[in-house]
Amino acid sequence: MDTLSPVASGGAAGPLTADELRELYSLMVAVRHLDTSAIAWQRQGIIPGYAPELGQEAAQVGSGYAVDITRDFVFPTYREMGVARTLGVDMVAYMSTHKATWHGGLYNPMESRLAPIQAVVAGSVLHAVGWAHGQTLDGKDGVALTYFGDGASSQGDVHEAMNFAAVMKAPVVFFVQNNGWAISVPTERQVAGGSVAARAAGYGIPALKIDGDDVVAVVDATRRAFAHARSGNGPVLIEAMTYRRGPHSTSDDPGRYRSLDEERDGAGVDPIERLRQRLLADSIADEAFFAEVLAAAKAEEEQIRTGIQGLGSRPGTEMFDLVFQETTPALQAQAANWREESEHV
Amino acid sequence: MDTLSPVASGGAAGPLTADELRELYSLMVAVRHLDTSAIAWQRQGIIPGYAPELGQEAAQVGSGYAVDITRDFVFPTYREMGVARTLGVDMVAYMSTHKATWHGGLYNPMESRLAPIQAVVAGSVLHAVGWAHGQTLDGKDGVALTYFGDGASSQGDVHEAMNFAAVMKAPVVFFVQNNGWAISVPTERQVAGGSVAARAAGYGIPALKIDGDDVVAVVDATRRAFAHARSGNGPVLIEAMTYRRGPHSTSDDPGRYRSLDEERDGAGVDPIERLRQRLLADSIADEAFFAEVLAAAKAEEEQIRTGIQGLGSRPGTEMFDLVFQETTPALQAQAANWREESEHV
Amino acid sequence: MSNSILESGTTNEPASTTVMSMQQALNRALDEVLAENRKAVVFGEDCGRLGGVFRITDGLQAKHGAQRVFDTPLAESGILGLSVGLAMAGFHPIPEVQFDGFAYPAINQIVCQIARMNYRSRGTMPMPITLRVPSFGGIRAPEHHGESLEALFAHVPGLKVVSPSNPHEAYHLLKYAATRPDPVIFMEPKSRYWQKAEVDIARHEADGGAPTGAKIMREGRHLTLVAWGAMVSRCLQVAELAAEDGIDVEVLDLRWLKPIDAAALAASVRKTRRAVVVHEAPLTSGLGAEVAQLITQHCFDTLKAPVERVTGFDVPYPSGDLEDEYIPNIDRILFGIQRVLEYKRG
Amino acid sequence: MSNSILESGTTNEPASTTVMSMQQALNRALDEVLAENRKAVVFGEDCGRLGGVFRITDGLQAKHGAQRVFDTPLAESGILGLSVGLAMAGFHPIPEVQFDGFAYPAINQIVCQIARMNYRSRGTMPMPITLRVPSFGGIRAPEHHGESLEALFAHVPGLKVVSPSNPHEAYHLLKYAATRPDPVIFMEPKSRYWQKAEVDIARHEADGGAPTGAKIMREGRHLTLVAWGAMVSRCLQVAELAAEDGIDVEVLDLRWLKPIDAAALAASVRKTRRAVVVHEAPLTSGLGAEVAQLITQHCFDTLKAPVERVTGFDVPYPSGDLEDEYIPNIDRILFGIQRVLEYKRG
């Protein structure tokens, strides 16, 4: 499905260059390596839990790649590690949330242009609309990019967000990663009608339903959507069809609700392998490049792991100090009491 | 718009008979007369407030007319007086809610097949889905008919209801009265894309967008929708285009947000007048009939008014006694305390 | 604003005052906030062209433009979620929820997002959101138009909650709340919208300070009545009646329902040694429990009787006909006072 | 069930017991409820095929069929709104909200619909809905997975609220709640799901009665600790430690958070003359305030010190690393006890 008319504004760039394609490949490999390592970290007791994005690298890296962090703003769920990495977020600070250091992560969202990690399904979709409307009010040209899943599409807030965005012509790109599953519930028992993209038409919002495992298609679609929204034409919805290859999280057991055969069929060809074949076919990269990229990814993972392992707990005073901009006497009293009783021990 | 394929099941009846058309006219006039009288009651201090349905008689009477109260169930908002009357609800008990006697009304919803009056916008749309799913679980063939407005369509619950209904193939008819306004906000700044019916396609739900001021079209559409849902084909959405000719409620002042010219243009031809002309043209009724109908409506209104005027306050003990099926000691203690202190005075 | 305070704050004579209704006072406060802070935006259902069903935003769209004062679609979660995003973009949103009972659809955004974003973002994304909620009962309105949500809001970490009891408080508390960097739930006692009273525009408090704590509305020696919102004026009436019987009642307007001014409660009850707390919300787990417990904690030795609560009952807010049976009325408050005064250690 | 009670109720010896986890006890209770009432239906996110993320509904779909045990789309308001309609159609819905923090999107349906439909319909549309909510913290989970909503629920007229503290209570309280004609919020302490203990399947209570009030879990003479959910076992630990210092602590499992068993609170504190209430939820306007105030009201003359509250702080529930600083730990409860015991009238 493609109901987004070609953008006259010329905002969307031309085809991806060889450099860009190689960069996308490097990003996907870095993300894949960190992602699979994080599962291992959890098994090794380095972190208590993790929600892998295995198989969604093209969707995440490709969409994140279209963002201009000098003016846009991104609203993730709990599964957008690949987006964070693509935006250049400090990955120790990002991964710290999975170490149970701080809900939302330790990175600075204002500087990173990535809102705090969001655990409420569909929780931040409306925030993107509000931020985007703020651009309109300020006469700026930033675009909000908000992520949500097939499961999240069932939440009332997604409907309210799409309606608000369309009524206000807010510059938002709704990026749905339809990975086939919401924990144990498959898309066909979640998304009536079968497609989140199909919903957009009802709001007069153009939509693109794309192969989310084709990183080039993802970059292209996201760039087109950004150009459309940036030019004052209002929101766009992208539904990137992909597959959650791993468990929902490290505490999930997919064997209870899908077979290995179903997994293999649903997953199709690995998005990284697809890009690799393409790079080879177009002679954009060779084995030496791939080896180099893998080595870099490994080095990067090691660095992040070291950072995570070295990360101490946040001081308990932050519990109190970060509640408000202007604290209250009652809270100060509780903090004092807490300090006294924990030192006393 | 009509995305409801002709029903093979033959559930929808043939064209309306002359008797039926006359009955519809009588109902519309009774409703109109009671409705305009209720405004007068409010001015006379008989009731503290009222939400008129002036101009929506065809939509309400026509849809209510399609209901089979031996098996279906209806979920109103706060503005479905015309539906209640058509279903044969005790109108003193119904109107008592506007006398501030009891939220929800004094009628018995189980016997009337009309859920209590609902003040939360979109509040009961999901209830209809649940009730309808209960029919499926019980192997029964009842259909739930749920009403909501253009404004209510913005609520998340409406989206959740449509998705649930479609996923579960629940026998629900969503009946939207698009009366152009949600208090002061016109449909074009409320419903992105311009049509609630257009939303249905995104869920795979067939929809009918109809002239809600043509009672024959309303009956026909609702019957078709019921036949579809009753035969196990799942939900249908009907958007009846109409116009809220009066104020939102007796405390509203439409002059603040729309001009009389706009009102006249928006309202178009009075739905009752339209039916009258049709009955005359087809020689189904004559002036004598119309006079008789009006006289009956007047008599009926007088009876209801007398009933309302004679209606005492509910005893205060009901505040406590109707909270639970199984009361609690704490509540009994509060009731005793209340009794003591109010008698003491 | 601060200029006026400086000007009048040094003298002790009352500054020039104006008589207005709470509706007018709130409207004026919003007007000034919009004028003083170009990042302030006002919105909600029917807030623009209509000026709100209670006319609190009357005329603001015409004056400040449809970009800064606007109608939203009919969806409370949407309105509050929008506010979060606007706050992230540097705005000071002043949304309205049309009636108390319609805050429920927005609770998820209020509790999980607005109240926590500053914390979650480690102080980098403050939420200067002033949520106006026409609140409480007493106007014979339909269902869900007479609710008291203060106990819910006060329990939520990250929110501040305030309720004005008269036009003067309304003007100053709203101006104060709407210039704070933290989210404030502003609960307007809708039954008091149209009563007129004097407003000293020039200064908040007799001492020139910010309106941050509770306020003694009437001094007394025998018993402290604690109330907020519409119940304050009722308690003042009760105090007059009690005075006829020689009972000298102090009336404390709590004003801030979170944080609660425990020091003011303690100071008053240490003097009077007896207290009754009054609210419209149901008894169980109402804010009265917190107030009573704070008083007991601070004044255990001086209290002559357990703190009494005169509140709504543990029943759904009833229809107009039974409203007066539900909301604490003068008699029930007097009975409560009597119970406390007659309390004898067993 | 009633047969078993009759059989064992007459004797005073313990009936045959089984050791199981709370997860197993809850699962068994649901299984029996489904078997005994053909109108009972169980549903929620991932409740069907997966058996729930905590496996409370494990195996139920296979046994009772996909019509009676089913997955819903991911929308909590939808799940609760669906429950209302099913109840109207004569069913006994037993929905699950996957985690405490995700009850917020459903609050509108819970407060405005479930809690009021019996009232609104004048008793003609009862709402026998048993809403299971895996609750409270302590498992190092992501944000919104450690919330305590009891104060909110207990404040809502029309709801009953209960929380089991061990497998035996879980089994009997769920069977009891799920056969009641009124809505019950069933708050499961998720940190206790996997601890095993003895369950006497045959009967609820030593006296054979229904599990309707609070329950003394340990008798003591010097002070009453009041708790619910996961805090009960912690308080029992504390009592053991205190006993080493010669302090004899009574532990009261409140069980029903609405209605609260005020008589049991009063009876215990009249004996011990001192009380500490413990909960995970934030202090302000928490249920501890209500409990403390009820105790003070009933035991004002006998109380030797103000009731102390040891609770979570007025801060958003923190991430795992700070969880143990937030949830009342043994030391903080001991400090609370100490403060009460050492209290001297000034």
Ligand SMILES: Cc1ncc(C[n+]2csc(CCOP(=O)(O)OP(=O)(O)O)c2C)c(N)n1
């Ligand atoms: C409001 C809310 N309800 C329930 C949950 C629990 N939960 C976490 S993730 C998830 C499934 C989400 O599925 P989807 O939106 O498709 O995203 P995916 O996990 O596939 O990335 C659920 C039910 C939640 N986080 N928030």
Ligand SMILES: Cc1ncc(C[n+]2csc(CCOP(=O)(O)OP(=O)(O)O)c2C)c(N)n1
């Ligand atoms: C959840 C909720 N929010 C706000 C209101 C206040 N309110 C009552 S009616 C109304 C407008 C409804 O418009 P629409 O759905 O089009 O129905 P109509 O009044 O036109 O029949 C509003 C905002 C409400 N009743 N419920």
Ligand SMILES: [Mg+2]
């Ligand atoms: Mg998914």
Ligand SMILES: [Mg+2]
């Ligand atoms: Mg309308």
